[in-house]
Amino acid sequence: MNKKTALIIGSGLGGMATALRLSSLGYPVTILEKHSSPGGRLNQIKIDGFTFDLGPSFMSMSYELTELFKSCNLDIPVQLIPLDPVYQVFFEGKDKPYRIWKDLSKLEQEFAAIEPDFAAKAQRYLKRAGSIFHDTEYRVVKKNFYNKLDYLLKLTRVPPKHLPFLFRNLWEEVENTFSSEEVRIIFSLVAFFLGSTPFKTPAIYTILNYTELEHDGYWKIQGGMYRLVEEMIKLLKEKNVEIIYNTEITGIESSNGNVAAVTDQHGKRWPADIFIANADAAAFRGTVLNRPRYSEQKLDKMDWTLAPFTIYLGVRGKIDGLLHHNYFLGNNFRGYADEIFTSSINPQKPYYYVNVPSKSYHECAPDGCENVLILCPVPDLRFKKNWDDKEKLADTIIDDLSKRTGYDITKNIIVRKTLSPVDWSQMLNLYKGSGLGLAHGMNQVGAFRPRNKDEKFSNLYYVGASTVPGTGLPMVIISSKLVLERILNDNGSVLEN
C-alpha cells in the first residue's frame, strides 16, 4: 500500500480520533504523548480504589462519536446513556434545587412558581436557537476554510436573520426571553461549557441550549468517560498504531518548506512524512515553532477560556440529594462572573459544578462510598500566577458543599486530590492553565481561529480544541474529520462522506 507515515503529537481525543481515521485508511501512525497515559483532558486518576474521570463528564452531539467509528467501519465500542434530568441547579439560600428536564412540560412545573408561561417562552427560544444550529452546522461548523475570504463567503450562505445574534451576548438573549433571574441564570450556564461567561459569549451560542434540551441532549458513558479512551486505545493497537508516552515534542527540523522531523525533550529525532499536532494549536506555534505571531506576549493578549480548579474526593457514605451533574451557585451571579475570572485572589463564595459518577456506575468507588469530582472555573495563570494556596480554596468549596448537602464531607474524606491551573498547565501543556483552549468570540472562530494546516510547513497539521471548529468532545471529533479532509486533499484523495 506504501502510504505516507503520520506522526501525531498528543493523545487527546483529537489525536486519537485522527489516528483512528488515518490508520483505518492504511496510514502507518505513531502517537507521541507528553503525559504517562493517553486521553489528554479526557484522562483518569486512580487512587486507593476510587477511579476518577479527570475532566469531561458528559458529551453532547453523540452522533459525532457514532460517525467517527462508522467512518472507520467499526461499531461504537462504548454504551452511551442519555441524561434526564440533564442536571440540577442549587441556588444559595434555596433548599430545593431545580431539576432540568428535557421535557419542557416537566420543566415548566419545575419553574411554575417563578416563570409564568415558561414552556411557550422556552419553545420560542429553542426554535430560534435550533434554526441557528441547523443553518450553521454544515455551512460553517463542519467546513474547512482555505482563507478568510472563503470563510466570509461561506458565512454569506447563513441566513442574515441570524446576524443580530452575533452582536448581542447570551445574557441579553436570556434576559429578553425570561423574567425570572433563576431561569435566566440556568439558561446562561451553557456559556461556562464554552469556558466563558454569558456576558462575554455571543448569543449565537444559544445553540448549546438547543443541543442540551432539544436536539441530542447530554450523554454519559457507561462505566465512566475514560472507557472511551480505553476502547479507542485497544482499536488503535489492533491497527498497529504505536503510542509512546512521556515524550514531549520541543522542537522541529525542517527542509524545503516541510517538517522533516520533530525532536523530543531528550533531543531524539522523530521523522515522518506527515505531522499532526494535537497539542494546543496556538501555543504549539509559539513555544515549539517560535512563531512571532504566537509569542507569549501575543498569546497572552488572545482570549482564553477559564481555567479549571478540580477536586477529586473519595467519600465514605452516600450523599443524598446529588445527581450525576449538579451546579452550586451563589446569589451575585453578575458580580461574580464579571470580577472573579480576572482576579488574583481566591473567591470567598465560589460557584462550582459537582459530578458524582458513583450515582451512575458502582465500579468507580468502593461499596458504600461516593466518587466526587468538583470543578470550579477560576482565573488562568495570566491573572493568578501563584496557586500555593490551592488547598485553602479546596477547603472552602468542600465546606460549602457539606453545608449545602447536609452531609459532613470533610469528616468522611478517604481520598482527596486537588489540581490547580498550574497542575493542569504542567500536566498537559494547557496554555496558562486555560481549560478549554482558545475562547470562541467571533474574532477567534472559523478562519480567525488558528488553522488546521500550518501557514509555513506543507506537511504540518493541527487537530483539537484550539483549532477549527472549537472546543468540547464533539467539536474535537469534528476537528479530526476536518484535518483528515485536509490531509487527503493534499495527498490527492477525497474524503468520502
Ligand SMILES: Cc1cc2nc3c(=O)[nH]c(=O)nc-3n(C[C@H](O)[C@H](O)[C@H](O)COP(=O)(O)OP(=O)(O)OC[C@H]3O[C@@H](n4cnc5c(N)ncnc54)[C@H](O)[C@@H]3O)c2cc1C
Ligand atoms: C475540567 C474539564 C472538564 C471538561 N468537561 C467537558 C465535558 O463534560 N464535555 C465536553 O464535551 N468537553 C469537556 N471539556 C473539554 C474537553 O475535555 C476538551 O475540549 C477535549 O478533551 C480536548 O481534546 P484535545 O484532543 O483537543 O486536547 P487534549 O485532551 O488536551 O489532548 C492534547 C494532548 O497533547 C499532549 N501534548 C501537549 N503538548 C505536547 C507536546 N509538545 N508533545 C507531546 N504531547 C503533547 C497533552 O499531554 C495531551 O495529552 C472539559 C475540559 C476540562 C479541562
